[in-house]
Amino acid sequence: MRYRRTAATAATLTVLALLTTTVPAQAAGNTLTVNVGSVVRPVTHVASGGLYAVDTGTKPPLSQMYPLKLNHLTQPPPGGQQLGNGATQPCCDGLQVAGKVTSAGAQQFYRMPDIYPNFPYRWISWADWESKVRTMVQARVSAGSVTNVDGWELWNEPDWTWNTAAAGSFLAGWTRTHRLIRTIDTVTPIVGPSHSYYNHTWMVDFLTNARNTNTVPDVIVWHELGNDSYLNVQAHVADYRAIESSLGISPRPISINEYASPSQVDIPSVAVHYMAVFERHGVRSAERAYWYEAGTLNGLLHNNAPTASYWAYKWYGDMAGNIVQTVPGSWLDGVASYDSTRRFVNVVLGGDSGNNTVRVNGLGALGSQVRVTLSRTNTTGRTTNQSAPVTVSAATYTVANGSISVPVNGMDAAAAYQLLITPASGAATWQQRYEAENATAVNANRFSSGSASNGGYVGRIDGTANSRNQSFVDFIVNVPAARSYTMTLGYANGTGATATQGLAYNGGAYSTISYPPTAAWGVFGSTVNTTVTLNAGYNVIRLAKGAPNFTGGAGYAELDYLHLS
Template sequence: MRRVLSRVCALALLVGASLTPALPASAAGNTLTVDVGDVVRPVTHVASGGLYGVGSDSEPTSDQLLPLSPISFTQPPPGTTHLGNGATEPCCDALDVTGNITRAGAQQFIRMPDIYPSFPYQWQGWADWEDKVRTMVQDRLDATWATNIQGWEIWNEADWTWDTAAAGSWHDGWTRTYRLIRTMDTVTPIVGPGDSHYSHDRMLAFLTHARDTNTVPDVIIWHELGSMDWNSFDDHVADYRAIERSLGISPRPIAINEYNSRDQMDIPSVAVHWISVLERHGAREAHRAYWFEAGTFNGLFTLDGQPTASYWAYRWYGEMAGNVVRTTPQSWLDGVASYDSSREIVNVVLGGDSGNNAVRVDGLASFGSSVDVTVRSVPGSGRHTHVSAPTVMSTSTMPVSNGSVTVPVNGMTAEGAYQVVVTPAGGPTSSWQQTYEAENATVVNAQTRSSSGASNGYYVGGIDGSADMRSDSFVDFTVNVPTARSYTMTIRYANGTGATSTHGLAYNGGAWSTVSYPPTPGWAQFAEVDVTVDLDAGYNMIRLAKGSPYFDGGTGYAELDSITLS
């Protein structure tokens, strides 16, 4: 977390990098290559989270958050006294904003040391800290309605904020706090170590100690905050995975719960660089750093709640569905791309170079002999500039040659962001998205699995938990429909139990009903069942659950492949 100028200077010393590197002033002729047939992973909008991104139960509003498809946030703990970035009152503790985050289809980590008012944290002794930990955990346990707490972050940037002289070694402090949490809460994941930057030596020492004390985090977190640190992210991931293997630790999810530097936070093309590498190199989730005011989603909205240029880059990213597919950057030109096979849409978000460049999309043989292409742009303006809408640079129909099309993106600026959308000639197969893959949804206490029999190659299994709000298993689908009316929702499922199973169904905070799944020939062998849902125009949240608050719990077990609205 970043709050004071002196900390920025300290970070510069740590990473050994200038805080204001030059973006390319003049370059041309580079090509971003997209291979529709090379799947990286299901779309889950890895980079769409934020630290203190939600300021209250209505800031940003649900209408503002939903198009961004946020995956997760880091928020301060219940009872926080923290005053970040010049704030005069504490804000946005995890339980106060849990409704807003749930409505947005996201989860959250609780940053425990933000119970303290100032940063760097002022240690008040072990008795004080342990009393605070017990109170925070108990407050969460009492919030039986809150399902979106996905981790306890024990400390933040211990590499420079842990008071060794007063509190003892960081490793012993981690173990002591971990064990205290587990005396009260054996279910909620614990995340760490949360250093301000990736360090091989620190990570190796920390994980060795954690392994030897049986306190290895459930999720590994660190920060990527140096200017142009996206260039090193793949090396950091590879190094971390090598440490895991060397210590015999099973692979943990990686969450970068602060990314981007203060001086580049407002630059849309820099956000595109970060999104691209975070998707490409295996983060489960990542949060925009908290340099600015809470509740602005760290500069995606102006202080009066209007979208900025960077907002549109993230909104294009939030529109992605289906699978993330392979992109190959050239020079400074980089981007992220998705292919939604249910609608035949390729969505590319790119940036980072200036001049006349191009996007080459391969693997389009199924699109026919020609494609429709739309190119949009937003400028490189910052967080105080309202950008009401992207600029449409061009719309055209282009021939496909050997399954490929090369789209010119002319007059690029190094700071702006761009979107290229490719569909078969005549447009996508439906005017609005009707099929939603379970693996693209918010999957809680369940697992995404692959199968050739699943639509789009993936499905969600292990939807087994119903003990309480910490272990409840469910899938939350965010859907966007054109009109308010009743829709038939076709659920594609598998049930290998040999008997009828059930899930709970609720949408938009309404009452629960029950969905019955007759048995199928086996697991990952899918059938369909139809139910009727009454949806509002625009965004709706649909939950299918084995367990959830205010629901008695499903019977048997079932796997989910997709839902289709018609």
């Protein structure tokens, strides 16, 4: 919420100062290096998320959400009453938006203290808080069709919003609330501590208490909201991992569920810097901060239409296959992916002005010549729409020793840029293969295998009980025409017997997919086929072990990829 951290950010340089002083002093003549052969992780669109990003109805429309491949959101809890940033009525109740969030392929945390209308929160009493907790948790447990809630966020920024004088210490409050939730809901993850910024001492104290009381969160959360925060992510992640190890706590996923300061959040190149560091340093999910209005994907939309920053996230959403290594040069940074099926390299970059270069290595599989298209965003902020990216250039490059160097001249340090690199001839016009490890895996896990397409797959698709632990994989696919398609699934089934899963698309009825036994778990090459009738444009295809309106599959199968033809 916009007004809450003025003191915390006043001591740091604003991003505008960075762009008008620091960056030009170092700008021009820099090189961003992309190493296509050095895989970082599967594409999961780590930074595509937001706090209070989604409201009910058409705010925002699903048609604008699909292209972003939203990873994760934090929404108010059931019955949330928070009136943030001048709002006159509560919005964005997590249960009310759950169907829409699920349709967009995202998961969500519920921020429990947003049951209060005021911020900073106004503590009443323990009896009042515990009554609220019971009501929120029971509402979620009773919502049998809601599947996409993967965290109770017990408090928000306790380093300055927890009322120690009235409620006692936060550490004792964490333990008490954690234990209360677990008397009602033993399944939904619990996440925290959600400090307003990373602090070594706070984290040590918090984790020590959590370990000693058996209340360690399932996901570790903190915020990165200073104007220089993206410079510190690597150090913060490393410090957290060292603390975790020293205390004997098993590794936890890390979620930065608020990032970017008010002056940063609408600058496309700064968004790219956050994308790059979150992907580079092992963050599981990250969410744009809620400084202004709710339900706009945190300013990516204005009047339900794209702003300049939307296109940076849309390019990021287009990534498939694997995130590959990028090496920044000065303030010039970026995130890149390689889709080995389409032989398609996607680089999103920004941060310097003047004439700079992108050096791309490891392009041998694309042939002796490649086609490179360079596009850019505008820099017009959250209240001006940009209907489409600006195409800067398109040219053919000769690949020498597996590399090309692409000049990016006349850069604006606030804009984001995209390089699309494809073979000079024979490139696919639409994506046909969708890797399971790139999809939304709910209550399932991603693994690697040398025999898997693109090196990854999804396994442990096991849960069949209530909505809190049902397992499924959702693929968001984009097809050129409304028609029937042959859908091929790569899989493994080491049970020795035929396994089944439910298949549904676009919210329709379930049919059954059968997977005959294969040689072993994690060994791929086997396929099954079926026919699906899809709409032109975006569709959501679900393969489920268990899901609402589906009684559950038999046995177990691991998913490698989905291919449409």
